Amino acid sequence: MRLEVRVFSGLEKYIPGARFGRSIEVERPEGITVAELVDSLGIPRSQVFTVLVNGRHAAMDAVLQPGDRVSLFPPVGGG
Amino acid sequence: MKELTWEQQKRYQRNILLPGVGIEGQKKLLRGGVLVVGAGGLGSPVAYYLAAAGVGRLGLVDADVVDLSNLQRQILHRTGDIGRPKVESARDKLVALNPDVQVEVFPERLSAASAVSLIERYDIVVDCTDNFATRFLLNETCLRLGKPFIYGGVLAFAGQVMTVMPGAGPCLRCIFPHEPDPHVPGCAELGVLGAVPGVIGTIQATEAIKYLLGLGDLLVGRLLTYDALSMTFYEVSIDRDSGCPACS
Numbered sequence: 128m129r130l131e132v133r134v135f136s137g138l139e140k141y142i143p144g145a146r147f148g149r150s151i152e153v154e155r156p157e158g159i160t161v162a163e164l165v166d167s168l169g170i171p172r173s174q175v176f177t178v179l180v181n182g183r184h185a186a187m188d189a190v191l192q193p194g195d196r197v198s199l200f201p202p203v204g205g206g
Numbered sequence: 207m208k209e210l211t212w213e214q215q216k217r218y219q220r221n222i223l224l225p226g227v228g229i230e231g232q233k234k235l236l237r238g239g240v241l242v243v244g245a246g247g248l249g250s251p252v253a254y255y256l257a258a259a260g261v262g263r264l265g266l267v268d269a270d271v272v273d274l275s276n277l278q279r280q281i282l283h284r285t286g287d288i289g290r291p292k293v294e295s296a297r298d299k300l301v302a303l304n305p306d307v308q309v310e311v312f313p314e315r316l317s318a319a320s321a322v323s324l325i326e327r328y329d330i331v332v333d334c335t336d337n338f339a340t341r342f343l344l345n346e347t348c349l350r351l352g353k354p355f356i357y358g359g360v361l362a363f364a365g366q367v368m369t370v371m372p373g374a375g376p377c378l379r380c381i382f383p384h385e386p387d388p389h390v391p392g393c394a395e396l397g398v399l400g401a402v403p404g405v406i407g408t409i410q411a412t413e414a415i416k417y418l419l420g421l422g423d424l425l426v427g428r429l430l431t432y433d434a435l436s437m438t439f440y441e442v443s444i445d446r447d448s449g450c451p452a453c454s
């Protein structure tokens with residue numbers, strides 16, 4: 128199934144060619160979880176602070192559906 | 207409220223000229239009170255712009271003293287302020303900029319015990335903190351009191367900002383339900399470009415002023431993200447999380 132992935136605020140560095148906020152289309156097997164998607168992208172799970180799927184927070188064990196829009200963020204917590 | 211003096215009409219002339227502001231809008235700002243939590247990289251531009259705009263009452267909360275390593279981005283403080291409490295250093299600059307503004311300083315870390323009594327005295331809260339534990343305390347207290355608050359955060363070349371309006375959109379913990387892993391590096395390890403909190407703090411100040419004026423559309427349910435390297439803003443629409451630990 129096809130997924131639309133966006134990475135933000137420094138997570139770009141883990142995916143060759145990725146740019147801040149630009150969508151990346153990926154093909155993954157049905158039934159894949161958020162955590163498995165993160166692993167398959169080569170991003171350390173510890174660096175992913177929050178995951179939004181179609182604009183809603185999703186847990187790492189959430190199962191993704193075809194066409195889902197997945198956004199990955201590190202903790203942007205400095206002030 | 208009494209009429210604006212001649213000096214005030216002149217000082218705020220560029221505000222007053224704006225459609226939707228006028229003398230009445232300026233009086234709203236002068237009657238307004240904003241609590242700025244954190245007087246560092248974000249708090250500096252936030253407090254400066256709110257003071258310059260004539261927001262009548264500013265509360266500043268910060269327990270830290272000025273350190274040499276702050277001065278690359280925390281533009282409220284100067285070399286001669288090193289070692290002074292940040293809130294006192296900040297108050298000096300803000301009062302010098304605009305004597306109309308009453309600056310109330312709280313040289314303490316926001317705690318569960320102090321949060322309610324502090325926040326309830328102000329119209330809106332601006333989050334200029336550097337940690338999620340304090341942000342969550344702000345989030346929960348503001349939800350309880352029905353006060354809006356404006357989240358801001360920065361890291362390296364990136365920043366993000368969102369306005370939380372209790373009852374009208376997602377709260378901070380709809381997006382970030384848990385505190386980050388303490389081993390994940392932050393600005394102290396990864397650095398932060400000084401102008402990045404300038405950009406994000408300026409947006410936070412703009413949101414607070416719009417709220418006090420009742421103008422425009424706030425960043426409710428819209429996480430605005432910024433990347434300085436590609437010079438890109440990207441807005442992520444956020445829905446309330448029905449499983450949110452704070453607002454559901």
